[in-house]
Amino acid sequence: MVSFFKQKRQGKQQDRKKEEEKQSKTTDYIESSLSDNMEIVKRKTGNSPDIIFRTVKISQNPEINTTIVYVQGLIDNPSVTDFLIESMMKNPHLSEKILPQKALDIISEDVVSLGGVETVNDWEKLFLMLLSGDSIIFVDGINKALVASTKGGDRRSIQEPSTHLTVRGSREGFTESIETNIAMLRRIINTPDLWIESMKIGTVTKTDVSIMYINGIAKKEIIEEIKKRLQRINIDSILESGYIEQLIEDQVMTPFPTMNHTERPDMVAGNLLEGRIAVFVNGTPFVLLAPALFVQFFQSVEDYYNRFDIASATRFLRIIVFIISIVGPALYVAATTFHQEMIPTKLLVIVAAQRETVPLPAVIEALLMEITFEILREASLRMPKAVGGTMSIVGALVIGQAAVQAGIVSPAMVIIVSITAIASFATPSYSIAISARLVRFAFIICAGVIGFYGMILAFIVLVVHLCSLRSFGVPYMSPLAPLNPQGLGDTFFRRPMWAFKERPKLISSKGNLKREGENQRPLPPESRGMKTSDGRKGDGNES
Amino acid sequence: MEMNHKKLVLLLMLIGTTFTTGCWDKTELNEMSIVSAVGIDKNKDGKLVGTFQIINPVNVAGSLQGGGGTNPPISIYRATGDNVLQLDSIASAKISRDMYFAHANLVVIGEDVAKDIGINSILDAFERSPEFRATTRLVIARGVKAKDLVETLTAIDKVSAEKVIKTIESTEKQQGGSISINLQEVIKNLVSSGKEPLISGFTVRGDTGKENKMENTQSSSIAANPNAVGIGVFKDGKLIDWLDGKQAVGTMWVLDRIVNTNVTIDWGGKKGAVTYQVLRQKTNIKPRMKNGKPKMYITVRAEGDIREVNVPLDLASPHELIDIEKELAKNLKKEMEEAIAIAQNNKSDVFGFGELIHESHPEYWKKHEKDWDDVTFPKLETEVKVETFIRRSGLRNKPFLSDIKKGDQ
Numbered sequence: 001m002v003s004f005f006k007q008k009r010q011g012k013q014q015d016r017k018k019e020e021e022k023q024s025k026t027t028d029y030i031e032s033s034l035s036d037n038m039e040i041v042k043r044k045t046g047n048s049p050d051i052i053f054r055t056v057k058i059s060q061n062p063e064i065n066t067t068i069v070y071v072q073g074l075i076d077n078p079s080v081t082d083f084l085i086e087s088m089m090k091n092p093h094l095s096e097k098i099l100p101q102k103a104l105d106i107i108s109e110d111v112v113s114l115g116g117v118e119t120v121n122d123w124e125k126l127f128l129m130l131l132s133g134d135s136i137i138f139v140d141g142i143n144k145a146l147v148a149s150t151k152g153g154d155r156r157s158i159q160e161p162s163t164h165l166t167v168r169g170s171r172e173g174f175t176e177s178i179e180t181n182i183a184m185l186r187r188i189i190n191t192p193d194l195w196i197e198s199m200k201i202g203t204v205t206k207t208d209v210s211i212m213y214i215n216g217i218a219k220k221e222i223i224e225e226i227k228k229r230l231q232r233i234n235i236d237s238i239l240e241s242g243y244i245e246q247l248i249e250d251q252v253m254t255p256f257p258t259m260n261h262t263e264r265p266d267m268v269a270g271n272l273l274e275g276r277i278a279v280f281v282n283g284t285p286f287v288l289l290a291p292a293l294f295v296q297f298f299q300s301v302e303d304y305y306n307r308f309d310i311a312s313a314t315r316f317l318r319i320i321v322f323i324i325s326i327v328g329p330a331l332y333v334a335a336t337t338f339h340q341e342m343i344p345t346k347l348l349v350i351v352a353a354q355r356e357t358v359p360l361p362a363v364i365e366a367l368l369m370e371i372t373f374e375i376l377r378e379a380s381l382r383m384p385k386a387v388g389g390t391m392s393i394v395g396a397l398v399i400g401q402a403a404v405q406a407g408i409v410s411p412a413m414v415i416i417v418s419i420t421a422i423a424s425f426a427t428p429s430y431s432i433a434i435s436a437r438l439v440r441f442a443f444i445i446c447a448g449v450i451g452f453y454g455m456i457l458a459f460i461v462l463v464v465h466l467c468s469l470r471s472f473g474v475p476y477m478s479p480l481a482p483l484n485p486q487g488l489g490d491t492f493f494r495r496p497m498w499a500f501k502e503r504p505k506l507i508s509s510k511g512n513l514k515r516e517g518e519n520q521r522p523l524p525p526e527s528r529g530m531k532t533s534d535g536r537k538g539d540g541n542e543s
Numbered sequence: 544m545e546m547n548h549k550k551l552v553l554l555l556m557l558i559g560t561t562f563t564t565g566c567w568d569k570t571e572l573n574e575m576s577i578v579s580a581v582g583i584d585k586n587k588d589g590k591l592v593g594t595f596q597i598i599n600p601v602n603v604a605g606s607l608q609g610g611g612g613t614n615p616p617i618s619i620y621r622a623t624g625d626n627v628l629q630l631d632s633i634a635s636a637k638i639s640r641d642m643y644f645a646h647a648n649l650v651v652i653g654e655d656v657a658k659d660i661g662i663n664s665i666l667d668a669f670e671r672s673p674e675f676r677a678t679t680r681l682v683i684a685r686g687v688k689a690k691d692l693v694e695t696l697t698a699i700d701k702v703s704a705e706k707v708i709k710t711i712e713s714t715e716k717q718q719g720g721s722i723s724i725n726l727q728e729v730i731k732n733l734v735s736s737g738k739e740p741l742i743s744g745f746t747v748r749g750d751t752g753k754e755n756k757m758e759n760t761q762s763s764s765i766a767a768n769p770n771a772v773g774i775g776v777f778k779d780g781k782l783i784d785w786l787d788g789k790q791a792v793g794t795m796w797v798l799d800r801i802v803n804t805n806v807t808i809d810w811g812g813k814k815g816a817v818t819y820q821v822l823r824q825k826t827n828i829k830p831r832m833k834n835g836k837p838k839m840y841i842t843v844r845a846e847g848d849i850r851e852v853n854v855p856l857d858l859a860s861p862h863e864l865i866d867i868e869k870e871l872a873k874n875l876k877k878e879m880e881e882a883i884a885i886a887q888n889n890k891s892d893v894f895g896f897g898e899l900i901h902e903s904h905p906e907y908w909k910k911h912e913k914d915w916d917d918v919t920f921p922k923l924e925t926e927v928k929v930e931t932f933i934r935r936s937g938l939r940n941k942p943f944l945s946d947i948k949k950g951d952q
Contacts, residue, residue, distance in 0.1 A: 336571075336572050337569050337570065337571055337572075338568065338569055338570075340570070340572065340575070340577075340643060340645060340646070341645030341646070341674070341676075345577075345579070345646045345648065345705070348572075348577065348646060349577065349598055349600045349603050349604060349702075350600070350604045351572060352572045352573070352577060352598075352600035352604075353600035353601045353603065353604035354604070355571070355572040355573050356573050356600060356601050357573075358573065361571050362571060362572070451569070457561060
């Protein structure tokens, strides 16, 4: 038996080797005949009509055929027509007699007035460039091709992001184009230390993926780790940054996100400056940030734009809101079915009166209402905008009014579910809000089975799980566990801007923690009388 | 393999322990009946009669289903038995749901039960039950059966148990004529040899035939209304006397339980001419040994305002104020001395003087603990010292009465 498997495995390995050989054989080089080359391009692209061939004759006696190939829609039209086709046709250098061997050099040096020009001789690279928007110039009789950078085409313009909205702060949001996105960061952080490394992931889609970090601030080990994990990916397609996130996160079996994502360039900039690493993926406005910590999901960029007292208060609120969104209905279920003695008599009487006609146990009622709410939420997310109004009316009337009046659901439960629903939307990060929704159901079930005791058990399991998580090797609950007193200044409480002395220890590079100089605390003017009552500049001795 | 096996067993044991405790008593709110008050009476054969007041939540919460007002907010179930638990089990045979006692905030004990059987044999069941609260209030039904009090329908606070508790609390706070005391405190006092419990009395006054009919509350003048009346004095767990009016207030002064009371004195030959409202007060009791015998030194310091003056009087004059203060102190001293005299007469140390002596002179206490209530306490010497201070005189100094007199002249 054993030997049989071994043979099979060996067989597989042999197959793989053969495939690899085949692949290396197929890396063909460009032919010298123009018509052959055109034939190959047409065959490889299945004669797709959006691939345009434009033949231009150059030189005299004999005339040399050249063909410009590009993909319609991917190119920048003015560059191709003005700087490529027109120059090729009208350039005086090309109307003289030239040798075919020198044609490519002349075209690249004297004719094409575009930024990036490159000679290529293998088909794989050529196709990659052609299909990403470059134009290729073939010259008859030469087994090389000239690639001119003409990337362009229609793209969504920069708009306000639709997630992570803020009152104060930049209105720019990322777009689907990776070049635009990277440029937006370059505009914010003007240092040569802003390093970018690119790669193509996806055997079919060949999606552009770039990692960005600030050299000297980001930890080398984390950069290496991310690169290693990205290089490991072997998948046919990457359609969104979520693909990458799921393929490189530390732990799979957890409802909590271990990578952050955002549409906001200022948020990425803030994270880069703390030593985090951004992963840009072409085709999505969502940029990944790693490592991500639990407390980060309760922080909004606006916290840093507002004054520290206000920012700290809102962060406290978000934590309370998160706890409500996890334990809200569970608390109600446990208190009304197990611990009635803990409810003040008057409140108990009111709740009991409402539950008098309700036919279902409180747990089932809670689960039903929660599921109903999830259905409403999901439906209103996916449905065409025109029907949105209908949905909210039906939801409000049927659940809020009719179900209560019919005595199927108690009004108290509707209140609890509504508060929880609002609470789950008040968390700034959508990804942690989704996790809270999942965890909430577990809490309701625990509370329904063994009351507060079950809730405490569930809570212990939750805390242990959170503490066991890592994001690219960094403990998920830091700086709370392991405790880092210095780092606590930017968790649920945000220290004043003038007291932000250091970058987070576990994330930033060790040698470069210093963030601001000494004595940054603003002070009132030394002279109490900047201006005297009659408008003169005071000398400080008025008092 | 061996190690893994051991670890697995250990893990299972650990998981198992989490399920050995917990809250298995799952009850839906519409499967329980919330008991708000329990009344204990005695019938002719000497058996206990229990009255259970159960809340009808729908009729209390009312407005939602529109049912309030027409149906009674409480239902009454009765049972007869030899002990308290028997009452419970007999009554539950009449109710479709589990009786839930965690919100029974009131226990009413009939006067005859308190006098003849005593409370010692009744309270154990309440104290032992995990559902019953230690903070459940106790009252004695004075002049009526406990059942009458429990059955009564009341107007503003729809559940009469709540009305009774609130009335006692406000009477204690505003007059000092009642004492709001709970199960825990009563049992503590019963156990202590140096202190006897005091429990407030409550009665139903008015048209007592109607108290359990809805019409009782359908008139602006309520036909039968529960009233707080006096404080019951206990000795060896049995009710022996009632303190009313000034006796009750005097006792509360000594107990340092006065919060806010009015003291009225005669002035210028007119009865009840000046009313003084106490805002802050402190009673200190210190036992001292004198010639081998303890003597209690009771010092009272009271601060308050003048709230009513019905005779012409110049309150701006410090001499007048000092005179009033002295008169007030004299009045208070008399009230307290009378209260102490009554307690000594009853041979019941309701003030806890015994406990104080136990704390300060343990050797003396050991000798006299056994005969404290009957021999030593009645002969105990006391000295009451009262200081009163008038802090304010309301919105004016001289009463407008003095101005009228001037105009007449």
